[in-house]
Amino acid sequence: MSVPVLVAEASRRAERLGFTASCEDPAGPMLAVLAAAVPRNGRILELGTGSGVGTAWLVSGLTDRDDVTVTTVELDADLVKAVSEASWPSFVTFVEGDAGEVLPTLGRFDLIFADAVAGKWTGLELTLNALAPGAVLLVDDMSPALYPDPEHQAIVRRVERSLADDPRLISVRIPAGTHLTLATRRY
Template sequence: MDDTPSRIPAAVTDLRAAARDAGFTMSCEERTGSLLAVLAATRPAGRILELGTGVGEGAAWLLSGMSPAARLVSVELDSAVQGIARAELGADPRVTFVGGDGGAWLEEYDGEPFDLVFADTWPGKFTHLDRALDLVASGGTYLIDDLDPQPGWPEGHEASVVGLLAELEGRKDFRTVRLAWASGLLMAVRAVS
């Protein structure tokens, strides 16, 4: 079976070109993007958090699956790359872009929990994990990617991934599944309380 997505959001083509021009190589893999769109579609009027906007490919996939009443908050440290996302996607009233350190944002955020959290950067995955998981609503989903070895991983990073997976799979408040697909994914769903 061919697992190449058949529907790619229109904005993704322009965002890919902009990423190439900017030398940005960490965009959302399109199979991961297709999963994001499906997960977003399961949450009509859902609240979605993306940690690590990059140039906005993940946000484009999320928006393509979101209902008109759903809302997305996307946080990115690098204002230059997020500026690409803002230029392409910023007119969509469902998305709010936040510039700044994801860890600091997680520490300061005091609003409602999210139905879907996609942690595509260090904060919320390798740092501030407990805080990111605290923000997942009952029955909500937490998704991380880039768990298979990637070019440019720093020395010792594989051990960090192994530790992260063990920590997530050991939690009693989430059900997890590893997906040997795309760049290597883990999806966790908070047990309904």
């Protein structure tokens, strides 16, 4: 997939801001593919906006659709300001706050990209509770080898086990890029 204009803009923003944690291939293009499959009037949530690269990939999958909403939550007020000043479709909402606090207030979603500390390394259950039946969850940065700290490696393994063993989910590990786990919440 070629790089959509919005993604290129967000990547330039990341460079300008010195933000180095944007999603990489294949996570980015996968977000576009998964967004395109969201059902009519569906809802998409991203935890951790960063500089907007993931948001831009999600939006790129929604060409010609205005029935879907995208909500993205970010703790860092400066990032929220920088990203939300750019031009986005009206169905994108930027929420400034701690995903751990905000998540229980947002309702259920058809696609969640869990890419912040909260809702992934802590409070995974909040994210699972926010998956509608049939919803898809993408979790990035799942390779323990990414983290020098053995405690964080243990957290990654615990999250991986939780996703694999949860009877509400069917999941697959994708050992590409920073390693992904893709899960569907069963009906």
